[in-house]
Each structure stands twice: as C-alpha cells, then as structure tokens.
Amino acid sequence: MMADYRTLTAAELAAEKQELETAYRRIQAQGLKLDMSRGKPSPEQLDLSMGMLDVLSSSDILTCENGADVRNYGLFEGIPEARQLFADLMEVEPDEVFVGGNSSLNLMYDTVARNMQFGAAPGEIPWGKQSVVKFLCPVPGYDRHFGVTETFGIEMISIPMTPAGPDMDLVEQYVNGDPAVKGIWCVPKYSNPDGYTYSDETVRRFAALKPAASDFRIFWDNAYCVHDITDTPDTLLNLMDECKKRGSEDMVYIFCSTSKISFSGAGVAAMAMSRKNLAWAKKYLTMQTISFDKVNQLRHTRFFGSREGVKAHMEKHRAIIKPRFDLVFSMLDREIAGLGIAEWTRPNGGYFFSLNVLPGCARRVVSLCKEAGVVLTGAGASFPYGIDPLDTNIRIAPTYPSLEELEKAAEVLCLCVKLAAVEKLLNQIKAA
Amino acid sequence: MMADYRTLTAAELAAEKQELETAYRRIQAQGLKLDMSRGKPSPEQLDLSMGMLDVLSSSDILTCENGADVRNYGLFEGIPEARQLFADLMEVEPDEVFVGGNSSLNLMYDTVARNMQFGAAPGEIPWGKQSVVKFLCPVPGYDRHFGVTETFGIEMISIPMTPAGPDMDLVEQYVNGDPAVKGIWCVPKYSNPDGYTYSDETVRRFAALKPAASDFRIFWDNAYCVHDITDTPDTLLNLMDECKKRGSEDMVYIFCSTSKISFSGAGVAAMAMSRKNLAWAKKYLTMQTISFDKVNQLRHTRFFGSREGVKAHMEKHRAIIKPRFDLVFSMLDREIAGLGIAEWTRPNGGYFFSLNVLPGCARRVVSLCKEAGVVLTGAGASFPYGIDPLDTNIRIAPTYPSLEELEKAAEVLCLCVKLAAVEKLLNQIKAA
Numbered sequence: 001m002m003a004d005y006r007t008l009t010a011a012e013l014a015a016e017k018q019e020l021e022t023a024y025r026r027i028q029a030q031g032l033k034l035d036m037s038r039g040k041p042s043p044e045q046l047d048l049s050m051g052m053l054d055v056l057s058s059s060d061i062l063t064c065e066n067g068a069d070v071r072n073y074g075l076f077e078g079i080p081e082a083r084q085l086f087a088d089l090m091e092v093e094p095d096e097v098f099v100g101g102n103s104s105l106n107l108m109y110d111t112v113a114r115n116m117q118f119g120a121a122p123g124e125i126p127w128g129k130q131s132v133v134k135f136l137c138p139v140p141g142y143d144r145h146f147g148v149t150e151t152f153g154i155e156m157i158s159i160p161m162t163p164a165g166p167d168m169d170l171v172e173q174y175v176n177g178d179p180a181v182k183g184i185w186c187v188p189k190y191s192n193p194d195g196y197t198y199s200d201e202t203v204r205r206f207a208a209l210k211p212a213a214s215d216f217r218i219f220w221d222n223a224y225c226v227h228d229i230t231d232t233p234d235t236l237l238n239l240m241d242e243c244k245k246r247g248s249e250d251m252v253y254i255f256c257s258t259s260k261i262s263f264s265g266a267g268v269a270a271m272a273m274s275r276k277n278l279a280w281a282k283k284y285l286t287m288q289t290i291s292f293d294k295v296n297q298l299r300h301t302r303f304f305g306s307r308e309g310v311k312a313h314m315e316k317h318r319a320i321i322k323p324r325f326d327l328v329f330s331m332l333d334r335e336i337a338g339l340g341i342a343e344w345t346r347p348n349g350g351y352f353f354s355l356n357v358l359p360g361c362a363r364r365v366v367s368l369c370k371e372a373g374v375v376l377t378g379a380g381a382s383f384p385y386g387i388d389p390l391d392t393n394i395r396i397a398p399t400y401p402s403l404e405e406l407e408k409a410a411e412v413l414c415l416c417v418k419l420a421a422v423e424k425l426l427n428q429i430k431a432a
Numbered sequence: 433m434m435a436d437y438r439t440l441t442a443a444e445l446a447a448e449k450q451e452l453e454t455a456y457r458r459i460q461a462q463g464l465k466l467d468m469s470r471g472k473p474s475p476e477q478l479d480l481s482m483g484m485l486d487v488l489s490s491s492d493i494l495t496c497e498n499g500a501d502v503r504n505y506g507l508f509e510g511i512p513e514a515r516q517l518f519a520d521l522m523e524v525e526p527d528e529v530f531v532g533g534n535s536s537l538n539l540m541y542d543t544v545a546r547n548m549q550f551g552a553a554p555g556e557i558p559w560g561k562q563s564v565v566k567f568l569c570p571v572p573g574y575d576r577h578f579g580v581t582e583t584f585g586i587e588m589i590s591i592p593m594t595p596a597g598p599d600m601d602l603v604e605q606y607v608n609g610d611p612a613v614k615g616i617w618c619v620p621k622y623s624n625p626d627g628y629t630y631s632d633e634t635v636r637r638f639a640a641l642k643p644a645a646s647d648f649r650i651f652w653d654n655a656y657c658v659h660d661i662t663d664t665p666d667t668l669l670n671l672m673d674e675c676k677k678r679g680s681e682d683m684v685y686i687f688c689s690t691s692k693i694s695f696s697g698a699g700v701a702a703m704a705m706s707r708k709n710l711a712w713a714k715k716y717l718t719m720q721t722i723s724f725d726k727v728n729q730l731r732h733t734r735f736f737g738s739r740e741g742v743k744a745h746m747e748k749h750r751a752i753i754k755p756r757f758d759l760v761f762s763m764l765d766r767e768i769a770g771l772g773i774a775e776w777t778r779p780n781g782g783y784f785f786s787l788n789v790l791p792g793c794a795r796r797v798v799s800l801c802k803e804a805g806v807v808l809t810g811a812g813a814s815f816p817y818g819i820d821p822l823d824t825n826i827r828i829a830p831t832y833p834s835l836e837e838l839e840k841a842a843e844v845l846c847l848c849v850k851l852a853a854v855e856k857l858l859n860q861i862k863a864a
Contacts, residue, residue: 038505040504040505041504043501043504046501046503046504049503050490051490053488053489053490053492054489054490056485057485057486058482058483058485058486060485069475069478070697070698071478071481071695071696071697071698072472072473072475072478072695072696072697073470073472073691073696073697074697075697101533101534101724101725102533102724102725103721103722103723103724105720105721105722106720106721109719109720109721110720113545113549116549117545117548117549117560117584118583128549128560144719144722147719148719148720151550151716151719152549259505263503263504263727264503264504264505264722265502265503265504265505265506265507265723265725265726265727266502266503266725266726266727266728284583287541287576287579287580287583288537288538288541288542288580289535289537289538289541290535290537290576290696291535291697292533292534292535293533293534293697293698293725293728294697294698295695295697295698296698296725296728
C-alpha cells in the first residue's frame with residue numbers, strides 16, 4: 001500500500017505521477033465508454049417491474065375501487081387506491097395526497113411555478129411579485145432542484161450538509177430571520193448525493209421553524225423513502241406529524257415517485273400537503289389538466305398492492321444495487337484509502353454517494369475520467385449555479401453500469417483521483 | 433306539428449305551457465340522472481382501445497426504434513416513432529414535435545405559463561411583466577381554454593364564430609393593431625362547441641397576420657383532427673405550411689392528443705412548433721421534467737402503427753358516435769324545428785354541437801334540465817368569464833350517454849327548450 005500522498009517528497013510524487021500516467025494512457029487506449037453520471041436504474045432493475053405490463057389486459061375491467069372507469073376523464077386527485085398507497089409511502093393521510101403524472105420533478109417545478117405566479121396561499125403575494133426570493137440549498141444537493149430555482153431567478157443560498165442533515169443553526173437563522181427566504185430544498189432520506197438521512201433532531205427543528213415569511217415552504221423530496229441498500233437502513237422521522245404537533249403543517253410539501261421503484265420513465269409521482277395547501281394547489285391544478293394517467297395509477301396499485309408490496313419489491317432492487325455500491329467501495333478502500341487524498345460517504349440507501357477529493361481537484365478528476373471514457377456527473381453539479389467553491393465534491397452514481405463495467409469505471413476513477421492529487425501536490429511543492 | 437311559437441296568441445301559449453308543464457312534471461317524477469355535460473367518450477368507445485393493454489407485455493423488449501430503453505429516463509422530446517406519428521397527425525415535421533404526458537390542456541397551460549414567466553422567445557419581455565396582456569377568444573369556444581387565460585389574469589376579448597371560423601376582420605383588426613394582443617385560442621377543426629371547421633381562406637388569413645406584438649402566438653388546438661362523424665368530413669388547410677410560405681411559422685403553436693382516440697384519461701398529448709420556438713420551450717421543459725411516459729408512447733405507436741392506423745381506429749369511434757348525434761338531431765328536428773325557438777349546428781365531426789335557444793333562455797333551459805335530472809354544460813361556459821351576453825348558447829355533448837339514455841335526455845332537452853321559450857314569449861306579451 002502506498003503511503004499518504006501528503007507525506008511524499010517531490011521526487012516520490014513525480015515517480016508516482018509517471019507510473020499513474022502510464023497506467024492512464026494504457027486505459028485510454030482501451031477506448032472505454034462508460035456512464036456513471038446519472039442516478040439511473042440498470043436494465044436488470046427495470047426488468048423487476050416487467051410484470052406490471054401484464055397486470056392490466058384487454059380482459060380486465062378498468063374500474064378503481066370507487067367504481068370509476070379509470071380510462072375516462074375524472075378523478076383529478078388520483079384514484080383512491082393510488083392516493084392510499086402514496087399516503088402510506090409518504091406517511092400522511094390519503095386526502096393530503098395528490099397523484100400526478102410520471103415525474104415528481106414536474107410536481108416540484110409546477111409547485112414553484114404556482115407560488116411564483118399565484119402565491120403560496122390565499123392572500124399571499126406571489127413570490128414572483130416580491131422583490132427578492134431566496135431558497136436555502138443544502139450542499140451538496142440535487143442539481144435538478146437547483147435548476148428549478150435558478151430558472152425562476154430565485155436566489156440560492158448554500159447550507160452545508162452534515163451527516164445529520166443541513167446545518168440547522170444556519171437554517172434557523174435564515175428562515176426565522178429573513179422574510180425573503182421562501183423555501184428550502186430537502187432530500188431528507190439518503191440525500192442526493194451524500195446519502196445522509198436527517199436525524200430526528202433535525203426533523204424536529206424543521207417542524208419547529210418559525211419562518212419570518214408566512215409563505216415559506218419546505219420542499220421535502222422524499223425520493224428515496226423505501227430505497228434501502230444495507231442491512232442497517234436509516235429511519236426518517238415523520239415531518240408532517242411533527243409539524244401537526246406544532247400546527248406548522250402548512251409549511252411542508254412532500255414529494256415522492258415510483259421512478260426508482262417501477263420504471264424511471266413511466267412511474268407515478270405524487271405530492272402531499274396540508275388540506276389547506278392542497279385546496280389552494282388544486283384551484284390551479286384543475287386549470288392545468290383534467291386528470292393524470294389513471295390507467296398507470298391502477299397498473300401500479302394492482303402490481304404493488306400495498307406499501308408492503310413496494311417494500312418487498314425494493315428488496316429485489318437492493319439485491320441488484322448493493323453489489324454495485326460494495327464494488328465501488330471496495331475499490332476505493334483498496335486504491336484510495338490511506339492516501340489522504342479523498343473521503344467518501346457510505347450510505348445505507350439511495351442512489352448516490354459523495355466522493356470528496358482534494359480541494360481544487362474535482363473538476364480535474366471528472367475531466368481526466370471523461371478523457372478516459374468514463375462520464376461522471378459534472379463537478380460542481382451538486383451546488384447552486386454549478387459552482388462548488390472548494391471544487392472537491394463528485395457525485396458517484398453506481399447503479400446503472402453492469403458490475404463488469406462498474407469495475408472498469410471504478411478503476412479509472414481511482415486512477416484519476418490519484419493522478420489529480422499527485423498533480424496538485426506537486427504543484428503545491430513547486431509553488432512553495 | 434305545432435306552429436311557430438312566435439305566431440301564437442297568449443291563450444295558445446298558456447295552453448301549450450300547461451301541457452308542457454304537465455309533461456315536465458311527469459318526467460321529473462322519473463328521477464332521471466343523465467349527464468350530457470362534458471365531451472367524454474362512452475365506455476364502448478374506450479373499449480375500442482382495450483387491445484392497447486395487450487400490446488406490451490413482460491415478454492416484450494421495450495426499446496424504441498433508435499434502440500433506447502423506453503423504461504428508463506431519457507428521450508425528453510418523446511420516442512422517435514411517437515414524434516413521427518404526431519407529426520403525421522399534426523402535419524408537421526417530427527423535429528417540430530414535442531410529445532408530452534396525457535393531457536394537451538396541460539401542454540397549453542404550461543405554454544401560457546412559460547410565456548407569462550419567461551417570454552415567448554429569447555429577448556421578449558415575459559407576458560407577465562407587460563402591463564396588459566390580451567387573448568382573442570372565438571365564441572362560443574372551449575371553456576377550459578378560457579379558464580387558462582382567466583387564471584393568468586389575461587384579458588379575454590370575444591370574437592364571434594362563423595361557419596368559416598372566427599370573424600377574421602375582427603381578428604386582423606385586433607392582432608395587427610393592438611400590441612397587447614398576445615394570443616388567440618383556436619379549435620380549427622370541428623370547433624368546440626359549434627363543430628365548425630375553419631375555411632382555407634380563414635387559415636390563410638391566419639398565416640398572413642402581421643401582429644403588432646412580436647410575441648403574439650396562435651394556440652391551434654387541433655383536438656379533433658381525425659374525428660370525423662359523417663360521410664362528408666371537413667378538411668382543414670395546414671396552417672404551419674401556410675405560415676412557412678410567409679415566414680410566419682414562429683407565430684403558431686399546434687396541440688393535439690389521443691384523449692379522444694385511445695383513453696381520455698391515459699392517452700398521449702403532443703405539441704408542434706417551429707424549431708426556434710421548440711428550442712426555447714425546451715430550455716424550460718428540460719427544467720420541468722426529465723422525460724414523459726415513454727412506455728405509454730410506445731404502447732400507442734405499436735397499437736396504432738401509423739396515421740392510417742389511427743384513421744382506421746377512428747372509423748370505429750365514428751360507428752359509435754354517429755348514431756348518437758343522429759338521434760339527438762332527429763329529436764330536435766321532430767320536436768323543435770319549425771317552432772322558431774332554437775337553431776343548432778350539425779357538424780361533420782368532433783364531440784359537440786351548439787344549440788342556440790331564444791335569447792335569454794339558455795340558463796333557464798339548463799336549469800330546467802337539471803331539475804329534471806339531465807345535466808348539461810353550464811350555460812355561458814362557452815364564453816370568457818362564463819358569460820354569454822345573449823344567454824342563448826348551450827353546448828350539447830352527445831357522446832357519453834347510451835342511446836337509450838340519450839333518447840331520454842334529448843326528450844327532456846326538447847321539452848325544456850319549449851317550456852323556456854313559452855315562458856319567455858308569454859312574459860314578452862305580458863310586458864308589452
């Protein structure tokens with residue numbers, strides 16, 4: 001095992017660099033084409049839900065449990081059994097649930113758009129008519145969240161993540177102190193990309209927020225609510241319940257989807273909010289569409305049956321995903337641990353982990369990987385405006401490639417992390 | 433046959449009124465519960481597409497023609513074969529097509545929302561930041577169109593419909609003269625509710641508009657593009673082609689869906705626009721969602737195959753719909769024609785026709801029908817802000833009820849039209 005790079009002399013580093021460059025050229029010559037950039041399920045995972053295509057056939061009667069024909073218009077909020085299933089997944093009441101199309105991102109974008117255009121509640125000034133609107137963005141976080149707020153010209157404030165969730169001292173300071181702060185993006189369980197789950201204490205502090213703005217909202221994107229990987233899954237305290245205890249339930253929007261349960265391109269998404277918030281949202285949603293795809297809702301509820309059915313299904317995902325995470329971790333442990341040049345999270349669930357390389361090296365690593373045929377998520381993507389101030393965080397998405405591809409990709413990744421580190425350390429010595 | 437009501441004496445009218453009231457009470461006692469309010473396909477029509485549920489099964493490979501796995505994320509604009517099918521239906525090029533979710537209304541709402549928030553093109557001031565924004569609304573028209581513009585606070589100007597389309601002198605005067613006019617709602621083929629199809633001359637005048645506002649857009653909702661009922665279907669000139677001849681193609685958004693082809697609750701919607709407009713829309717759509725339901729797109733394209741497949745399928749719809757329209761027309765012909773108290777359109781396709789009763793009687797007819805257990809579209813619904821200035825237009829939607837129900841409903845309708853007319857004529861005599 002190599003010693004900690006930071007203890008090496010210039011000559012030792014130079015020798016190491018030469019070796020790494022030789023290895024890098026050898027790999028480059030292989031003409032790899034591997035993609036670890038997005039949190040996409042692998043084909044084997046998608047195969048798990050193929051039975052869903054057989055659940056409804058031409059010989060079936062397509063009525064939902066209240067007797068309505070799901071093929072026709074109507075049942076705007078979703079079929080009752082879908083509202084129930086999502087209520088169980090989001091741990092809320094069915095009448096707090098609105099079932100949408102295939103994309104929870106779309107529900108989130110539309111919710112921001114509604115609040116910009118029409119305000120967050122009756123009597124509130126639309127966000128778009130207020131002079132400054134700010135959102136808190138735990139970092140590293142989900143690039144598509146930040147993309148939504150950036151699109152609407154909302155000012156984004158980075159809040160550092162910790163293994164227990166966002167820095168709540170800062171969150172409280174901003175939310176309770178600044179009336180321009182209208183929202184915060186949260187992936188509370190198996191956060192994207194760290195894979196951290198908010199602690200009970202963090203959830204309680206969220207519920208106990210006393211926002212300076214009456215139209216402040218928590219965007220609680222519970223994308224990975226049933227997406228455990230290890231034998232020691234995390235648990236997340238129920239934010240809606242905690243809010244109800246304190247009368248702050250109008251502060252919360254909850255989102256989830258089956259994109260990483262059934263088909264990423266053809267799942268069902270839902271959102272939950274207080275009856276008051278939902279009534280307000282429905283006033284506009286009913287102008288936006290007549291109803292979402294209820295046949296697909298019925299297909300999902302008949303296939304999964306219940307939350308227990310979903311959880312049993314997720315065990316099958318886990319059997320496919322876990323070896324992929326394990327493989328990358330074992331490569332990192334073997335190749336990088338002890339060199340003092342990178343740290344990484346090791347989540348109990350979700351789709352990602354964070355690889356934090358030496359400050360100033362993330363972009364270089366991503367670029368080296370790309371030139372060797374391995375596409376990673378762009379460095380900085382996990383930060384508002386795409387700018388990681390320390391240039392240190394890389395989001396690793398190990399689910400999509402096959403184990404064989406993943407081994408190759410991880411090999412390239414480890415090599416590039418080392419090469420970028422050696423380059424940096426040599427430059428530091430030269431500069432000194 | 434009764435004589436023209438307008439020629440009757442007060443005594444004759446009073447006698448007729450008494451007879452009609454007796455008949456009305458008899459019908460009321462039957463406790464009917466019939467719905468002719470919305471343009472919903474009947475269960476038999478939905479049955480026509482049940483084979484679609486068998487098209488994809490667990491033994492199929494779910495790749496589209498470019499080899500992509502439709503189950504996963506990606507192919508944001510839609511799968512190639514769906515873009516091709518909708519291009520054929522909308523008579524545009526595949527790369528001018530964006531395939532969305534299940535609702536064309538949603539695509540329209542989102543398009544208005546985007547233009548409100550971000551402007552209709554690069555460099556244009558967002559509609560929402562301009563002091564006044566106006567839309568032209570051919571009347572009678574589609575209530576949900578008007579609902580969208582009303583929601584966004586857009587001022588609506590009624591433009592009278594003619595059998596050849598909207599009054600184009602007025603349209604030209606407004607569009608070419610007033611820079612606050614940013615859009616017009618059009619259902620150019622088998623218009624909702626008249627069932628009129630815009631003439632070639634009308635389409636050419638649309639293409640030749642010289643809008644005072646550079647961000648003026650025609651919302652061309654071609655909802656009934658393949659929805660013929662009779663042996664003498666209408667044809668609609670291709671607006672996009674006419675615009676391209678004049679270089680005005682950036683002025684047009686085209687919408688359509690399979691809601692009244694496959695399943696109203698689980699179809700596929702699409703929109704078409706110039707490459708320039710589409711590039712601008714995609715800048716925001718890509719922030720709104722990752723991709724729409726491509727499994728359902730594949731299900732549709734495999735089931736229908738081509739535009740010809742769709743047209744063959746529409747023949748089956750026609751066989752179910754035509755007798756319904758015919759039944760209501762024959763009842764109206766028998767009961768109402770010659771009384772001088774109502775006129776109605778007799779479309780070659782679509783889902784509706786207009787019944788125009790004596791001025792001041794539409795609300796009364798709808799209310800009388802309702803109290804006899806027959807729900808019609810609310811009087812005024814076909815006008816901006818729900819106000820029919822003459823209170824004369826009733827939208828009739830004959831597709832959903834069974835023939836048996838429809839006969840009963842039409843009987844009630846005819847009775848109520850007569851009763852409301854007699855009431856009005858008697859009141860006029862009294863007032864004179």
